[in-house]
Amino acid sequence: GIQVEQSPPDLILQEGANSTLRCNFSDSVNNLQWFHQNPWGQLINLFYIPSGTKQNGRLSATTVATERYSLLYISSSQTTDSGVYFCAAVRSYGQNFVFGPGTRLSVLP
Amino acid sequence: DTAVSQTPKYLVTQMGNDKSIKCEQNLGHDTMYWYKQDSKKFLKIMFSYNNKELIINETVPNRFSPKSPDKAHLNLHINSLELGDSAVYFCASSHPERGYEQYFGPGTRLTVT
Numbered sequence: 383g384i385q386v387e388q389s390p391p392d393l394i395l396q397e398g399a400n401s402t403l404r405c406n407f408s409d410s411v412n413n414l415q416w417f418h419q420n421p422w423g424q425l426i427n428l429f430y431i432p433s434g435t436k437q438n439g440r441l442s443a444t445t446v447a448t449e450r451y452s453l454l455y456i457s458s459s460q461t462t463d464s465g466v467y468f469c470a471a472v473r474s475y476g477q478n479f480v481f482g483p484g485t486r487l488s489v490l491p
Numbered sequence: 492d493t494a495v496s497q498t499p500k501y502l503v504t505q506m507g508n509d510k511s512i513k514c515e516q517n518l519g520h521d522t523m524y525w526y527k528q529d530s531k532k533f534l535k536i537m538f539s540y541n542n543k544e545l546i547i548n549e550t551v552p553n554r555f556s557p558k559s560p561d562k563a564h565l566n567l568h569i570n571s572l573e574l575g576d577s578a579v580y581f582c583a584s585s586h587p588e589r590g591y592e593q594y595f596g597p598g599t600r601l602t603v604t
Contacts, residue, residue: 413590419532423579425595432590466532472591478547479524479593481534 384409386471388482395459395489403454403485405469412474414445416454419466419484428454428467459489494518495596497582503602504572512567512599514582522546522591523565524583525557528598534581540565572603 385408395401407414416428429436429443431452436443440459445452456463466484495516504510516523524547525537539547543559554570569576582596 413592415593417595423598423600425581425598427592427594430590430592468534470534470593478536478549479591480536484532486532 386482411471497596516584520584520586
């Protein structure tokens with residue numbers, strides 16, 4: 383099955399800083415998503431982005447499907463951005479969604 | 492309105508007991524899933540149902556049995572609970588017209604003592 387890796391595993395930022403999180407996947411995908419798991423454990427959809435670029439406020443994501451990676455950009459980080467960021471990918475319907483191990487982000491005031 | 496809901500939110504029980512977790516979605520999706528998140532935060536799919544039919548059954552002990560009475564509900568029943576079953580269990584749903592974009596419930600934290 384598909385392998386999903388994320389980097390860095392941990393990231394500590396001061397409030398206001400920018401960051402880039404990376405997701406690499408081992409094969410072509412027809413679905414890739416980014417999630418934020420907040421400190422209360424809730425999994426929040428950030429982006430559904432099998433290819434291209436999307437923006438939502440201070441967050442944006444880019445997936446380069448041909449090179450098998452996706453990037454999540456967080457600008458002007460806030461303490462509420464703290465938590466774990468996951469990417470998840472699937473090759474095709476009927477196969478497993480595979481989650482990466484996550485990037486744990488801590489934004490300090 | 493809650494899109495994907497799970498009950499209970501917390502479940503504490505003793506080894507050997509049988510318990511169920513319920514999941515309901517009001518998004519009109521026809522595919523539902525159960526995921527397990529362990530203590531290291533790794534998320535792994537357990538089951539996937541499409542229109543009440545099982546389509547993915549990962550390597551999960553047969554003590555775990557999903558039941559889908561209709562396409563809006565997917566329940567998880569666990570027999571003879573073990574300490575290693577302690578985890579957070581997430582239900583999710585998706586629809587093919589949305590590229591199977593996953594929408595997650597709030598999770599059920601199961602603690603087996």
